[in-house]
Amino acid sequence: MKILFAIQGTGNGHISRAREIIPYLQQHGEVDILISGTQADVSLTQPIKFKFHGFSFVFGKNGGVDHWKTLKIIRLRQFWKDMNSIPLGDYNLIVNDFEPLTAWACKLKKINSVSLSHQASFVSDKTPRPAKGGPMYAEWILNYYAPTSHHIGFHFKKYDDFIHTPVIRSQIREMETSNLGHYTVYLPAVDDKKLVKYLHELPDTKWEVFSKHQKTPYQYANVKVKTISNEAFNLSLASCEGLLTGGGFEGPAEALFLGKKLLMIPMTNQYEQECNAEAARLMGVTVVAKIDENFSDKLKLWVANKNRVTVDFGNETEKIVADMVSQYAR
Numbered sequence: 001m002k003i004l005f006a007i008q009g010t011g012n013g014h015i016s017r018a019r020e021i022i023p024y025l026q027q028h029g030e031v032d033i034l035i036s037g038t039q040a041d042v043s044l045t046q047p048i049k050f051k052f053h054g055f056s057f058v059f060g061k062n063g064g065v066d067h068w069k070t071l072k073i074i075r076l077r078q079f080w081k082d083m084n085s086i087p088l089g090d091y092n093l094i095v096n097d098f099e100p101l102t103a104w105a106c107k108l109k110k111i112n113s114v115s116l117s118h119q120a121s122f123v124s125d126k127t128p129r130p131a132k133g134g135p136m137y138a139e140w141i142l143n144y145y146a147p148t149s150h151h152i153g154f155h156f157k158k159y160d161d162f163i164h165t166p167v168i169r170s171q172i173r174e175m176e177t178s179n180l181g182h183y184t185v186y187l188p189a190v191d192d193k194k195l196v197k198y199l200h201e202l203p204d205t206k207w208e209v210f211s212k213h214q215k216t217p218y219q220y221a222n223v224k225v226k227t228i229s230n231e232a233f234n235l236s237l238a239s240c241e242g243l244l245t246g247g248g249f250e251g252p253a254e255a256l257f258l259g260k261k262l263l264m265i266p267m268t269n270q271y272e273q274e275c276n277a278e279a280a281r282l283m284g285v286t287v288v289a290k291i292d293e294n295f296s297d298k299l300k301l302w303v304a305n306k307n308r309v310t311v312d313f314g315n316e317t318e319k320i321v322a323d324m325v326s327q328y329a330r
Contacts, residue, residue, distance in 0.1 A: 001028060001029030001030070001092045001093065001325075001329060002029055002030050002032070002090055002091045002092055002093075003025055003028065003029050003030065003031045003032070003091060003092065003093045003094075003095060003325075003329075004031075004032050004034060004086075004088070004090075004091040004093070004094045004095065004102065005018065005021070005022065005025060005031055005032070005033050005034065005095045005097075006034040006035075006036075006094070006095070006096045006097065006099035006101070006102035006103070007033065007034065007035045007036075007097045007099055008035075008036070008037050008097055008098040008099045008100075008117075008146070009035045009036055009037025010037040011188075011248065012230075012250070012251075013118070013248055013249055013250035013251070014097050014098060014117070015035075015044060016169060016250050017097065017118075017154075017167045017169075017250060018033075018044060018097060019044060019045065019169060020167050020168075020169050020170060020317055021116070021167065021317060021321060022044070022046050024317060024318050024321040024322070025095070025321055025325075027321075027322075028321070028322070028325045028329075029092070029093075029325075031046075032049035032050070032091070033046060033047070033048045033049055033050070034048070034049060034050035034051075034052070034086070034099065034101075034102060035048055035050070035051055035052070035099075036051075036052040036053065036082070036099055036100065036101050036102075037053075037099075050086065052082045052101055053078055053079075053082070079100075079101065082101055083101045083102075083104055083105045084105065086101065086102055086105050088102075088105060088106060088109060088111050089111075092329050092330050093114070093324075093325060093328060093329040093330070094106060094111065094112070094113040094114070095113070095114050095116050095324070096113050096114065096115050096116065096117070096146060096148050097115075097116055097117040098115070098117045098118075098119045098145065098146045099146055100145055100146045102146075103115075103145075103146035103147050103148055104146075104147070106148065106149070107147050107148075107149075112149045112150065112328065112330070113148040113149055113150070114148060114149075114150045114151070114152060114324055114328050115146070115148040115150065115151045115152065115153075116152045116320075116324065117146075117152075117153065117154070118153065118154045118155065118166075118249045118250075119142055119145075119146070119153075119272065120148075120151040120152060120153035120154075120162075120163075121153030121154060121155040121159065121160070121163045122139075122142045122143070122153075122272070122275065123143070123151045123153065123162075124153070124159055124160035124162070124163060126159040126160050127153075127155060127159045127160070127163070127275070127279070128159070128275060128278045128279040128282055129275050129278060130274045130275065130277075130278045131278075134271035134274065134275075135269075135271065138271030138272075139271075141271070142271070142272060150328055152164070152320065152324060154166050154167060154249070155249075155279065156252075156253065156256070156276075156279050156280060156283060156311070157279070157283075164316055164320055165311075165312070165313045165314065165316070166249070166250065166253035166254075166257070166313050167250075167317050168253065168254060168257050168313050168315070169254070171234065172234065172254050172257065172258065173257075173315065175234065175238045175258070176238065177238050177239070177258050177259065178238065178239045179239065179240070179241055180239045180240070180241075181206060181241055182205075182206035182207065182208050182236070182239070182240050182241065183205060183206070183207050183208070183240055183241055183242050183243070183244055183303070184208050184210070184233070184236045184237050184240040184242070184243050184244070185199070185207055185208065185209040185210065185243075185244045185245070186209075186210045186233065186243070186244075186245045186246070186251060187244070187245060187246055187265065188212040188246065189246065189267050189268075190291065191213055192209055192211035192213060192214050192225045194291070195209055195223075195291075196209070196220050196223050196225065198291065198295050198296050198299065199222070199223045199299070200220060200221055200222065200223055201296040201299075202222070202296065202299055202300060202303060203221065203222055204222070205222060205303055206222050206224075207222060207223045207224065207244075208224050208226060208236045208240070209223060209224065209225045209226065210226050210227075210228055210229075210232070210233050210236070211225050211226070211227065211228070212228060214226075214227055215227060237254065237255060237258065237260065238258060240260060241260070241261060242255075242260050242261030242262060242263065242302075242303075243255040243260050243261070243262050243263070244263045244265075244299075245262070245263070245264060245265075246264065246265055246266060246267055246273060247264050247265065247266025247267060247270065247272075247273025247274060247276045247277040248273065248276065249276055252264055252276070252280060252285070253313065256285075256309055256311045256313070257311060257313050259308060259310075260308070261286075261302070261305070261307075261308055262280070262285045262286065262309065263285075263286045263287070263288060263299075263302050264276070264277045264280055264285060264286070264287050264288075265277075265287075265288045265289075265290065265291065266287075266289075268290065283309050283311075284307070284309045285309055286302050286305070
């Protein structure tokens with residue numbers, strides 16, 4: 001059997017999840033990996049068969065997407081050319097983690113594909129959304145950015161019968177945890193210098209900030225700013241008191257699994273992250289809408305709060321993959 005696994009390359013969560021899923025796919029056949037997108041800080045250990053530019057959102061420094069830089073790197077002609085170059089007929093199963101090239105190629109050629117992703121959970125109207133809703137185009141993006149014929153979703157809870165709890169990497173599951181008292185910070189859409197200003201206002205709290213915008217590590221009083229490193233981040237997370245992060249999915253899920261306190265700040269005008277934050281808030285996680293003049297006060301309340309959210313994220317990945325292959329391979 002030949003399997004094509006198409007992965008979104010924007011953000012680290014898709015790549016991190018793929019690291020765990022690929023070995024299970026390989027138990028069922030020969031797996032070719034396709035990645036499109038350019039904004040991930042981590043990489044796969046397995047060889048990549050196809051690497052495309054795709055569509056990527058460029059992170060800004062003020063809490064959201066840099067729309068101008070995002071528009072500048074869009075290449076529609078290249079997208080169409082790459083989409084038509086994928087040899088879809090060579091595969092018995094096409095698995096997609098929010099990757100648009102392969103999804104649209106399959107849709108236009110009427111070839112079945114399976115979405116195995118966090119975004120697939122939003123096919124269900126039972127998956128939490130913010131009370132205020134989102135822009136009209138927001139749900140359209142979730143449904144049509146990478147459309148597939150079948151859906152297997154991951155979220156914080158099993159909101160529907162095709163939704164499973166998160167894929168937690170073996171590296172995280174097997175990690176020994178401790179509490180050295182510091183707080184780990186990962187906010188890729190916020191300038192570290194802006195963060196330092198607020199974090200410094202809690203002088204008795206130690207912070208380890210992993211910055212997408214910094215090439216050289218530095219320390220300012222109680223705040224350490226580090227460059228992005230998967231290993232260093234994992235060690236910091238395993239030994240921290242809590243995680244301050246955005247409205248992504250995998251990072252918060254891993255923090256919850258490790259029993260860490262969690263504070264989420266969804267990216268500005270990023271509907272999926274607002275949905276994630278709302279789901280987390282309903283579970284008891286602290287959510288802050290934005291970084292403003294009151295941010296330090298909100299941080300102080302969170303640091304003083306000793307409550308932790310308890311979760312049960314069982315290891316179902318092998319069974320999910322086996323069931324998917326049995327049901328959808330042709």
